[in-house]
Amino acid sequence: MKIEQRLADLGITLPPSGRPAGTYVRARRSGNLIHISGTGPAAGIKAHRGKYGQDLAAEDGYEAARTAGLQILADLKNAVGDLDRVKGVVRSLGMVNAVPEFTDHIRIMNGCSDLFVQVFGEEAGKGARSTVGMGSLPGNISIEIEMTFEVE
Amino acid sequence: MKIEQRLADLGITLPPSGRPAGTYVRARRSGNLIHISGTGPAAGIKAHRGKYGQDLAAEDGYEAARTAGLQILADLKNAVGDLDRVKGVVRSLGMVNAVPEFTDHIRIMNGCSDLFVQVFGEEAGKGARSTVGMGSLPGNISIEIEMTFEVE
């Protein structure tokens, strides 16, 4: 339970596993990969909903992306059983809800990516990543993140 | 020919396999995965082109997404030969053409996802999924969906 200890050391309590909002599952395993569905920020935070550059400032986004990452981690744990079986982050797609003029997507998405480095370390915690700006998102959530992990 | 029988029972006739609109192929196999290229709605339907929240209403979208799913199914069949060799849906990315204020992407994309549950069943037919809103799409199609499947 090495990763669980790391989470405890970081003071992280994972949320309950998420519930799909439509016809899909929160996580799907295929071979050694686990694909996590697009995930929004925690409901309770300031930057849960809204567009960056209009309703929200870039500095609000780091925490929003981090809470999405915590939800992803919870769903990953639910899918794999034991987080020690996670070999690393393969790929992330960070989709930021923003006005056309917004340019500061990277530091928002780092809120998610930094979490995975803290939890799995510099090597395993960093994957390939794309970060982009969406015209709209379901329910006007401020970011939607999908991730793929390699597991044992 | 279990899946072919299911399609017949559902009254589904698949369209011909699609033609790429640029420098790509409609389907690419890698290992046990088949990746289907981004796919728009059938040309004949009302919601073929346009933006949700402006030209189209959310209720027009379910059928549009379903017709994209039928095209994906046709291209999957063309790639795998026999649909009985499909083990399930791995991942879907539903990209809805919408105005910034649009929030109802989920029920549009369910038109595609529900089709795959009808065809492959509750377990194999549901994969991970992200559904997001695009500022624009090629030729102003109303939705573009890419999917990945696991096959034998």
Added chain:
Amino acid sequence: MKIEQRLADLGITLPPSGRPAGTYVRARRSGNLIHISGTGPAAGIKAHRGKYGQDLAAEDGYEAARTAGLQILADLKNAVGDLDRVKGVVRSLGMVNAVPEFTDHIRIMNGCSDLFVQVFGEEAGKGARSTVGMGSLPGNISIEIEMTFEVE
């Protein structure tokens, strides 16, 4: 060094391997797949930044997408060591920075895809592809492309 010879014949000199702009790596291997992070156009060209349909015309985009492809190729080489070990393109996601009215994404993205056909050939160089329009991109780059390759 078959592919290196092909590059020389095409008069292509690859740029240096890229540097991540945030908490991620430029390339991540998982099994036989290499995932390349979202990549923008070369800094020196006209269409490096801006939105199609507003700051840039569609005809500016082919070269922009091609320079993104060259950067992807450089990072792929850095990840795999020898480009002769690349079996082919699996998947591309072309994300074009555009105004809502823009519809001509396909021919922009072909600038990237045509490069990979020139380098790896008609069969191996063509993968599955989705091309879509983004409301905004980091730093207002004009396109962001992510690709996945199969390697030996």
